[in-house]
Amino acid sequence: MSWTRKLLRVDLDARTCGAEPLNMEWAERYIGQRGLASKYLSEEVDPKVDPLSPANKLIFATGPLTGTAASTGGRYSVVTKGPLTGTIACSNSGGFFGAELKFAGWDMIIFEGRSEEPLYLCIENDRAQLLPAAELWGRSVWETEALIRKRHGDPQLRIASIGRAGETGCLFAGVVNDLHRAAGRTGVGAVMGAKNLKAVAVRGTLGVKVADPKAFMAAVAEGKAKLATNPVTSQGLPTYGTQVLVNVINEAGAFPTRNGRDVQFEGARRISAEAMHEKRPTDGKPNLLRNGACFGCTIACGRISQIDRGHFSVKDKPRYWEPSGGLEYEAAWALGAATGVDDLEALTYVNYLCNEHGMDPITLGATIGAAMELYEIGAIPANETGGLKLTFGSAEALCKAAELCGTGEGFGREIALGSKRLCEKYGHPDLSMTVKGQEFPAYDPRGIQGIGLEYATSNRGACHVRGYTISSEILATPVKTDPLVTEGKAELCKAFQDATAVVDSAGICLFSTFAWGIPDIAPQIEAACGGKWPVERLIETGERIWNLERKFNLAAGFSAKDDTLPKRILKEAAKTGPAKGKVNRLHEMLPEYYKARGWTADGIPSNRTLERLAL
Amino acid sequence: MMKSLTIDAAKCTGCLQCELACSFEHEGVFNPAKSRVKVFVLHDTGRYIPYTCTQCSDAWCASVCPVEAIESDRETGVKRVIDSRCVGCKVCTIACPFGTINYNAASGKVVKCDLCGGEPACADACPTGAITFVDAEWTGYGRMKAWAGRTDTAAQAQG
Incomplete structure (x- = not known):
């Protein structure tokens, strides 16, 4: 079976690493990755713990399909209690690190405690050791990867690390692997930094086996064939990347602009996928160099970009001249529309900064957007920003603010706390476009009703990849629903949330679900894991994971009153587009949602629900 | 063909x-x-x-092998390692200009593409x-x- 059945427990206080058998009873009930790591966290960490204290734990977890030939099967998640929200945090990444961890023979790593001095973990198959990281501390993600490979004389090491943002306590610091793939959201990198853990380097040569190789290869071939014929996964994503959505969502009137003041961005076309393909007038080259894949992925939506060397942001900075991870939809929106900046090269530069220093571009862009609004209304006095003129649309201000945040200097320290704390500090808490402290992604809930319910109920704060109702509401997959209607959205949201928990926990990428439903994934899981994994069992498992996370958050002190949206989204109508005059009607959906989930009117899972899910 | x-x-x-x-x-x-x-x-x-491996016609790995463990298939052009003969001396890995034949520690033999x-x-x-x-x-x-x-x-x- 495709679990290695082993986890590595790392005690950062005692500086010890020890192997433990994976709890297979839990694996059968939570699959792996997000689900299984959440189970371990729930069992081992008090939900009330301070996320940045040594009592919090940090889990790197793969799924049973991670490292196999299942298309997109290279994912891992970092699970912990998150510092940005105080909820359970789980952030998922692609690249090659996750598969390598599996090849080294580990399903999971659990980090406990806090080291007195900076350390990094180096794993070579069975051999795991904590090594001093004094000379890595203060270095960027990019430098850290190069230095560790050089130190070990092994160019094939795969590395996940934090940059300076994670070291300096940026609450939305991510863990970055393979230079530009990231467990980006929820601040998992800040937890890593608080533990004085700089990096995890892995080399694995043991490989991954599956329970029924013949059936597995047949299921994999069928899955690959579907991805190769679906228009989104075979053409849209490889050619345009997730960026293909900019014009689509802008036209739908759901592209949050200037901190949500508007729902359509006049500069959308200039930061779109199409613009990335166009030759620049300055140097005659397009921003986009090519597409690239994560481990095992036959979609290959990754963007490899190259900035115009003459652009003000990178002039005299050769380290940004080489090709690197380009803009994805979320980053382009947050760094662009949320701040009103339509300079594609500037956005690409700030995206590089996010990878280099290890920051979530969504929260970074949204927080700079909030700061710009506070600045424009005079809530942030000009003398507080160190000369930074935070006006909407200023590419210079965006770049400078991002640089300062990445390195934890000056006004960047305020940005680094996220928009909730920033807006509270400057007296306008309503201007933070967050749920439970985490910033919205790139869909305005006034123009797309169901995603508002998703943001309000997501277990890690506002988030699109916990239940991507956009698939149905905009892209008509698997069925089209009207984005402006609230009816039926409770069930839709629940269905997406439960299915997504399965996808994440299996170790594959959510983007596979543009072509795959759970019935396509079930035979791959079954052949890999052994036993029987029918669709019903998987869906129930997804629901179990969702309720487990909810229980953690309730125990952490959250309640139904936190399942809400910012006032702007509930009261201020959209000014333009198809949703003109509309707000989000969360109150129509939330009670239905609680009912669909089998929760009380107060949003608490009923005893019957918990019994049904064996929780 | x-x-x-x-x-x-x-x-x-x-x-x-x-x-x-x-x-x-x-x-x-x-x-x-x-x-x-x-x-x-x-x-x-x-x-x-x-x-x-591009399966050279006149293959460096085969020429240098002291125990004739790399066999050439005339019809398909494949250069195949005969495991029972290979002694794991790794001389072929030095001789191959392209680095496409490598040692496998687990088996003690060299491995290469056999199509x-x-x-x-x-x-x-x-x-x-x-x-x-x-x-x-x-x-x-x-x-x-x-x-x-x-x-x-x-x-x-x-x-």
């Missing part, structure tokens, strides 16, 4: 499906470390390049056509055809 693996790096996305297929075919396990084909990522130029007995798993698994298995005498057919299209200047002038 003798067939060869031919590689079009421009089409490679670096997904490693070839490495997974190769290791699965030969070792029954998904393990890029045991793959005979390898994809290189050149970050500085944003390129992905798959590479493996999977005529149906290379890597080519089958490649989602983009970056690795194909084609007529050994016409590996340039696709590129030649593409270029030929550009030589029809009359059509271009009209269009």
Whole structure:
């Protein structure tokens, strides 16, 4: 079976690493990755713990399909209690690190405690050791990867690390692997930094086996064939990347602009996928160099970009001249529309900064957007920003603010706390476009009703990849629903949330679900894991994971009153587009949602629900 | 017809499906470390390049082998390692100019691409056509055809 059945427990206080058998009873009930790591966290960490204290734990977890030939099967998640929200945090990444961890023979790593001095973990198959990281501390993600490979004389090491943002306590610091793939959201990198853990380097040569190789290869071939014929996964994503959505969502009137003041961005076309393909007038080259894949992925939506060397942001900075991870939809929106900046090269530069220093571009862009609004209304006095003129649309201000945040200097320290704390500090808490402290992604809930319910109920704060109702509401997959209607959205949201928990926990990428439903994934899981994994069992498992996370958050002190949206989204109508005059009607959906989930009117899972899910 | 693996790096996305297929075919396990084909990522130029043994006609590895453990199949052109003869001296790994024959510590033998007995798993698994298995005498057919299209200047002038 495709679990290695082993986890590595790392005690950062005692500086010890020890192997433990994976709890297979839990694996059968939570699959792996997000689900299984959440189970371990729930069992081992008090939900009330301070996320940045040594009592919090940090889990790197793969799924049973991670490292196999299942298309997109290279994912891992970092699970912990998150510092940005105080909820359970789980952030998922692609690249090659996750598969390598599996090849080294580990399903999971659990980090406990806090080291007195900076350390990094180096794993070579069975051999795991904590090594001093004094000379890595203060270095960027990019430098850290190069230095560790050089130190070990092994160019094939795969590395996940934090940059300076994670070291300096940026609450939305991510863990970055393979230079530009990231467990980006929820601040998992800040937890890593608080533990004085700089990096995890892995080399694995043991490989991954599956329970029924013949059936597995047949299921994999069928899955690959579907991805190769679906228009989104075979053409849209490889050619345009997730960026293909900019014009689509802008036209739908759901592209949050200037901190949500508007729902359509006049500069959308200039930061779109199409613009990335166009030759620049300055140097005659397009921003986009090519597409690239994560481990095992036959979609290959990754963007490899190259900035115009003459652009003000990178002039005299050769380290940004080489090709690197380009803009994805979320980053382009947050760094662009949320701040009103339509300079594609500037956005690409700030995206590089996010990878280099290890920051979530969504929260970074949204927080700079909030700061710009506070600045424009005079809530942030000009003398507080160190000369930074935070006006909407200023590419210079965006770049400078991002640089300062990445390195934890000056006004960047305020940005680094996220928009909730920033807006509270400057007296306008309503201007933070967050749920439970985490910033919205790139869909305005006034123009797309169901995603508002998703943001309000997501277990890690506002988030699109916990239940991507956009698939149905905009892209008509698997069925089209009207984005402006609230009816039926409770069930839709629940269905997406439960299915997504399965996808994440299996170790594959959510983007596979543009072509795959759970019935396509079930035979791959079954052949890999052994036993029987029918669709019903998987869906129930997804629901179990969702309720487990909810229980953690309730125990952490959250309640139904936190399942809400910012006032702007509930009261201020959209000014333009198809949703003109509309707000989000969360109150129509939330009670239905609680009912669909089998929760009380107060949003608490009923005893019957918990019994049904064996929780 | 003798067939060869031919590689079009421009089409490679670096997904490693070839490495997974190769290791699965030969070792029954998904393990890029045991793959005979390898994809290189050149970050500085944003390129992905798959590479493996090209089955030389007059192969350095076979010529240098002291125990004649590398056998040539006249019909398919494959240079195959005979495990029962290989003593793991690794001289072939030094002689091969391309680095495509390597030592496997677990077996104590060298390993290289053997074209999977005529149906290379890597080519089958490649989602983009970056690795194909084609007529050994016409590996340039696709590129030649593409270029030929550009030589029809009359059509271009009209269009």
